[in-house]
Amino acid sequence: MSIRTGIVGISGFGGGEALRLIAGHPAFELVYAAGESTAGSRLVERFPGVPPALADLVIERFDPKALPELDLLFASLPTGRSAEALARVPETVKIVDIGGDHRHVEGWGYGLADVWPERIKGLGRIANPGCFPVATLNALAPLLAAGLIATDNIIIDAKTGISGAGRGGSSSFGYAESNENLQPYGLLRHVHMPEMETAIAQLGGASAAGLVFTPHLVPMTRGLLVTIYARGSATTEACLDAARRFYADRPFVRVTEQPPQTKWASGSNLSFVSYAADPARNLIIALGAVDNLGKGAAGQAVQNANLICGLPETAGLEGAPVWP
C-alpha cells in the first residue's frame, strides 16, 4: 500500500525529521514538500543525505489550493501559522499538525498516542502534543490514572536541547551564545501550560490549575527531560508498577528503574519514564526523557499517522536509538 504523503514546513527541524522518518516508512510515499525559506530547492540541496528516490523533489511554497493529490499531510509550522493555512486543505487529506495551533481545538483529536491511542484511530485531523507536554504526560499518566498523585501542586522542571527552540530565529540560539550555557526562560508564563493543564485534568479527573512549569535550554541539539515533583504517598515500586501495567501493551514507552538519560532516546520515538518516591515526605518524583524531535515531534506524528491510517502503530518507527 502506498499512502501519498506531503510535508509542509520542511525547512524547520520538525519537518526535516518527518522527512527522515517518511523516507524510511514502508507505506508513506513522499510526493509533496513545502517550505518557505527553502522553496525552489530540490530536497537533496537541503538534505544532502536524502535517499536518491527523493533527491529531485522540488520544495514548493505552500498553497492549500494547489496541492497535488494527497492522502496525508504532516504540518510543522511555527505556532500561529498553521490554523489559517491548514483550514483550506481538502477534508479528504488527513492531517497531523506537529505545530501548536490545534491542540485541544474543536474538530482536532489530541494525539497523545501512547496514552490515548483509541481516541486517535480513524480521525482525519490530529494535533500532535507539544514536546514538553508529551514527556510530562507520558510520565504522569500512569500515576494520575491510578490515583497515586494529586492533580494540583505539580511542579515540572523541564530541560530541552536547542533544536527545541526551532531553526533560524534569534541569535540567542547561535552556537557561541548557546554552547557551554544553560538558560532558564519563560518562568511562570510558558505557552505549553494550558495544554498540560487540560490533559492532566482529563487524566486525573480534577483541576490542574496550580501547575508550575519551568523550561531550560540545554547545550545539546536533541533531547528533552522533565523532572516532575508531585504529592503522593505511594512507594517508588508502586509507581513503577503502575507504569508497567499502564504501558504493558504500548510499544514505545519504557519504564526504567534507573533515572533515564536523554541520549537513551536519541533519534527514536521512545519515551522513557521512571519514578522515585519518598512516602515519608509525601513526595513522588516522575522523570520523562524523549528526543524532542522524535517522540516530541516527528516520531509522535508518524505514530499518529499510522493510527489514523490503520497501519501498525510502529510502522517506520522501529529504529533503535543512536548511541553514542
Place this chain on the structure above:
Amino acid sequence: MSIRTGIVGISGFGGGEALRLIAGHPAFELVYAAGESTAGSRLVERFPGVPPALADLVIERFDPKALPELDLLFASLPTGRSAEALARVPETVKIVDIGGDHRHVEGWGYGLADVWPERIKGLGRIANPGCFPVATLNALAPLLAAGLIATDNIIIDAKTGISGAGRGGSSSFGYAESNENLQPYGLLRHVHMPEMETAIAQLGGASAAGLVFTPHLVPMTRGLLVTIYARGSATTEACLDAARRFYADRPFVRVTEQPPQTKWASGSNLSFVSYAADPARNLIIALGAVDNLGKGAAGQAVQNANLICGLPETAGLEGAPVWP
C-alpha cells in the same frame, strides 16, 4: 606582601582552577604544588599556559610532614581523602579545604563567604561549601533572612557541567557518553543534602528536614544552575528587593531581573541570583547561577583565603567572566 601558598590536589579541576587564580593573585605566591597522578611533573607539563615564573615548579606527592614553609594551603582532594591528610598540617598554615570533608565540622569555619563573611575573617581552617550548596544558599539566604519563605517544603532542581563530576573517574563522564546527553542522578540521596539542610536551618531559624534535591549532569564543561521551588506569598519584586538589600555591599553577588544563564558567570567568582513569584499560588522560584569551578570551588576558596588573610575580599578575583 607575599603569602607563601601551596595547593594540594592540583591534578584535579578544582586544583587547576586554584592554580590559575593564584597565578594572577597580587599577594599569594605559589611555592608548593602536590598531586597524586601528576607527581614528578613540572607545572608546565600539565598546564602548558602557566606563567613562566611557575613553569618549573615540580609537583610533589603530598606529605604533610615534609611541607616547605607555608602560610596558606588550598586543598582540593576527593571527598573522604582530606580529613586525615590535612590533620597533620601544622597549625601555623592556614587551610582552605575545597573538598567535602570539613563542612560543618568542629574546628572548621564554613566558608559561605558571600553570606557570612564575618564568621570567616581571622580563622585558620575554612571548609569551602560544595558547589550545589553555594549556588542554592546564595539564592535562598535573602529570602530566609527576611522570612519570605518557609524552611520546609523546598525543592532544588540542580544542573551542573561535567567538570563537577571531577577528573578522570568513570567512563560515564567520557566525552562520547556525556555529550548530547542530560543525566539525572542520585535521586533522593545526594551527598550534598545534609550540608544544605544545616545551612538552611541556620539561615531560616527552623528545620529544613524535608529538603528535596535532584542533581543533573549537563553537557557543558563549566556552569551550575539551581532552580528552587519554595513556598511563600511575597511578590517577585519583594524577593528581588530583599536580595538587593541583603547583598548591597557584597562584591560578587548580582541580583538580576532576567533569569540568569550559567555563561554569565563563566570563569569568574560571580554568583547570579534571581526570583519569580506567584503569590496566588504561594510559590517563589529562586534561581542561582555560578561557575562550578569558580564560585563553586576555587573562586570561593580564594575569596575565603582573602578573608582569613586580611586581604581585600576581591583580591585576584576581579576578572570579568569569559564570554562567549
Place this chain on the structure above:
Amino acid sequence: MSIRTGIVGISGFGGGEALRLIAGHPAFELVYAAGESTAGSRLVERFPGVPPALADLVIERFDPKALPELDLLFASLPTGRSAEALARVPETVKIVDIGGDHRHVEGWGYGLADVWPERIKGLGRIANPGCFPVATLNALAPLLAAGLIATDNIIIDAKTGISGAGRGGSSSFGYAESNENLQPYGLLRHVHMPEMETAIAQLGGASAAGLVFTPHLVPMTRGLLVTIYARGSATTEACLDAARRFYADRPFVRVTEQPPQTKWASGSNLSFVSYAADPARNLIIALGAVDNLGKGAAGQAVQNANLICGLPETAGLEGAPVWP
C-alpha cells in the same frame, strides 16, 4: 531468511553501533553478544533503547570454543586483541573484523566495499578498513583510477570525533578535557599509515611511500573528515566527473559540489566526497566525510556482511542520516 549473527566487543562504540544496525536488519538475527567489561549484563541494561526482542540476551565473555551455532560474527575488539581470539572461530562462521588486526593480512579480504565490492563477495573473512582509511580511499579512488593524481606527495589532514578514540581509555578523552578543545596527535607516526599506503599503491599502480597523515580530535561525538592535498592538473569538474562515473552504480557514495560536512552522514553508512582543484598550482583538494561509527566502522561492516552473505548490499542500511 535468517542469518544467525553474533557480535564480539559489544561494550565498545563500534560494537554498540553494530547492535543498532543488526537490530534493524531484515536478515541478520542477533543470537550472541560478547563483551569484556559488560559480561553478565542483559543487553537492555547496557542499551536501554534496544528492541524488546533483544532485551534479555545476556552478554557473555568471549570464548571461541563455546560459541552457539553462528553463521556470521562481527568483531569489534581493540587493535592487537582480535588476531588470536578470532583464529579459533570455526571456519563455518563468516567473520567481519571491524578491528585493526587483519587489514591486508593473508586469508582476509580487505573490505573497502564501495571501491572493491567484487573482491569481497563470497569470502568468509573480511577485515573492515580503518575509519581514516575508508574516508581517504573513497575520496582518492576515483582520482587514482583515472590517473588524475600522483601516488606520491599526498597529504591527508584528518579530523575525527571523539568516539573514534574508543570507549573508556584515558582521561584525555574525558568530557571536560576534550570539550572546547581541538587536539592534533600522532604526527608523522599514525598507525593507519601502512594500511593507506598499501591501498593507495594498489589503486594508483605506484608506491605511496611519501604519504603524510595528520589526525586531529574534534569535540564532537561522531563524524570524520579528511582534507587531502594531492598533485595533479585536472580541473574541479574533471575530478567531480571522474568520481560520478566511478561511483555511478554504488549506493552509498555521494559526490557533491559543495564541501561536505560531517553531519550530512551522521548515523548513516553514507560517504560524501568532493573536490576542488587549481590546475595553475597543480593542486587537487579531495574531501571525504563519513560517520566514523557508520561508514567508518559498523555501517561498512554490515555492508561487507551483506556482500559475503549474498544479500542486497543496502540491506539494513537504508536509513537516512540524522539531522540535525
Place this chain on the structure above:
Amino acid sequence: MSIRTGIVGISGFGGGEALRLIAGHPAFELVYAAGESTAGSRLVERFPGVPPALADLVIERFDPKALPELDLLFASLPTGRSAEALARVPETVKIVDIGGDHRHVEGWGYGLADVWPERIKGLGRIANPGCFPVATLNALAPLLAAGLIATDNIIIDAKTGISGAGRGGSSSFGYAESNENLQPYGLLRHVHMPEMETAIAQLGGASAAGLVFTPHLVPMTRGLLVTIYARGSATTEACLDAARRFYADRPFVRVTEQPPQTKWASGSNLSFVSYAADPARNLIIALGAVDNLGKGAAGQAVQNANLICGLPETAGLEGAPVWP
C-alpha cells in the same frame, strides 16, 4: 596613568572580548562603547558580569564626529565596514582596528605584535592581523627567518571555533546546525589569503604566491589551530630551536614539543607553536594554536595598544588560560 579608551563594535564577539580585557587593564579606562544592534542598552544589560564601575555606561550608535575625548579606540567592525567609519576619527585618537579593512594598507601599521613589535611602537593606526593569519604567521616566522622553509608550496589546513564566524549572521551558525558538525568552507578562495601571502613574502624574502589555505568550522566556541605543511630539510629539533631563539624574549609565544591543543590558549593572549619534521620527505609540519578571540582578535589588539601607548607589552594580558 589613565588612557581614555573606547570600543566600537561592542555587540560582536571581538568587541565583547575587548571589553573584558579593558575592564581588567591597569591603564585603559573605558569611557565609550558603541554598537549597532545594542545601541541604547547599558553595558550590564548586554554583559551581566561586567564590573559595577562599567555597568551603567550606555552603548551608543557610532558617530565619528560626536566622540567623547578619547586617547584610544578599539574597532571591531565587520569587514568592509570600518574603512569609511574610521576615516573620520580625529588623528589624535590612536586606533587599533580588529576588523579586516586596514591590513597592509597605507598609513596603517600591521600589528603582528609577536613578530614585529618594533614596527608597531609609536604608531597611531594599527591593523590587527586576522585570526587565521596570526596563528599561521607566528608558527612560520621562525622558519622563514631562518631560511628553513621555502615560501612557495605552503599548505595551511586551518580549523576555527564557531565564534570566528562572528555573531548573529546566518543560521548556518545556529547551534543545532553547527553542533556535532565539522564544516570545511571557502576552498581555494578565502579572504585571508592575500594578507598571509604578503606577510609570508616579507618574512621569507620571496613570493608566497602558491599558498593553499583551507578553513574548517569546528564545533567549539573558541579556539583556532593551523596545521601547516611546508617543504624543507631541517629536523624537528632544528625547527624547535629556531623558534625558541626567535621568540626568546617574546612574552606570549610558547614553543612546545607536544602538538599544541587549542584549549591550552583558551581565554588568553598566548600563542602556541610546535613542529614535526621528516627530512627524508623534505617535509616540515608547523602547528599554531591560539584563542581566536584572544591572540586572534582582542588579546592581540590590547597587545598592540600597549605597544603604541608605550606601556609594558603584557599589561592587562597576564591572565593564565582557562582550563578546563
